[in-house]
Amino acid sequence: MTGWELVAVCAAGVVAGAINAVVGSGSLITFPTLVAMGVDPVTANVSNTIGLVPGSFTGAYGYRAELSGQRERLLRLGLASALGALIGGVLLLFLDPDVFQIVVVVLIALACVLVVVQPRLNRWLADRREHASPHGGLALWLGVLAAGVYGGYFGAAQGVLLIGLLGSFLDEHLQRVNAAKNVLALIVNGVAAVLFVLVADVDWQAVAGVALGAIAGGFLGARMGRRIPAPVLRGVIVTVGVAAIIVLVYG
Template sequence: MTPWEAVAIFVAGVGAGGINAVVGSGSLITFPTMVALGMPPVIANVSNTVGLVPGSLTGAFGYREELRGQRPRLIRLGVPALVGAMIGGVLLLYLPAETFDIVVPVLIAMACVLVVIQPRLNSWLSARREHPYPHGGPWLWGGVLVCGMYGGYFGAAQGVLLIGLMGSFLDEGLQRINAAKNVLALLVNACAALLFIVVAEVDWLAALMVALGAAIGGFLGAKIGRRLPAPVLRWFVVCVGIVAIVKLVYG
């Protein structure tokens, strides 16, 4: 890896950490950057997951005020998040590499669609919520399990999925939901990263560059990200996702 490639991955990590703290979908920046630099997709995904853990940590720390009083909820939802992450990580490691090459463009496309429609979808679901549970009930528990599997396997836009789910099943404000999302995403990323460190091939220089950038980006995102126009963030992520799809399909 050349010094300029390392710098490019670091800058992508800063952007990913900031976006993950505010919206989610930061992997749509770091993952395609590493693939564009010639890294095999599975190794890029593994290294990206390992590298984004510090950013998830600083993002969650930045929302510590909004996390007050949510410990019981996070314990309840953290269990399916961890179980799902382990299942998703195992699927990534043991499914044929060709499966990843086929599935990831589809996942990125779905993530881009979710980034665009999430506000309307969330409002539509919330309007039909009749009997909210304090911690979301079994449907949210199951949804977090599926999100954990998705996050362990790939992870792009898992934050958007979590916000949509919790916003639909919890009677909470968006900032407190976003704070809880950051903690659950941290659990998923950390669990999958531990698995990958033990049994998978990690490009440690790339992971380090992502980690350094994401730690800075996560802190800044938690501080100033809520002031940025949401439509700008959404369409920026969509554009990066389209580039990733083109690169994976035609590269």
């Protein structure tokens, strides 16, 4: 990888880190960039996941105020994310990359619908929440597990999936949902990264470029995202989700 290519990867990492902090789907920026630089797609996916971990951390840290009071919830859901990421990472290493193509598109579309109808769905679920678990119950746990599998396998738009799930099952402000999403995405990327470092081929130049950019992007994204009103943030999430579907379907 030449110096200019490394600069391009780093720039893509800045954008991806910012997008991940606000919504998710930053991999739709960095992954194609790495492939365009001649990195094998599977190696690019692996290296991209590892490189985005520092950016996921800075993004989660930027939302630390909104994480207040969510410790027990995140411990419960974090276990589902970790287990899902491990399963997804193993699938990436052993299955045909086209296996999840249709399922991924359907999941992102469903997440976008959940984000749009979230306010109305929240009102409909209000009576049930009075007697339900404050952590979303088994249904949310299983949903987060499935999102973790997807995130460990590819990761692009896992933030959209998580926001759709958390926003629908939790009686929380969207910014607190987004903060929880950042922590769960960090867990998914972190667990998958450890697996890939141990058993997969890694392009460490690509990792370094993505990581350097993502660290700065995570901070910037968190600063911007915390100031975005909920309706606007919801619109951004859906826009990114639709863009993800278009990219995945039409390449």
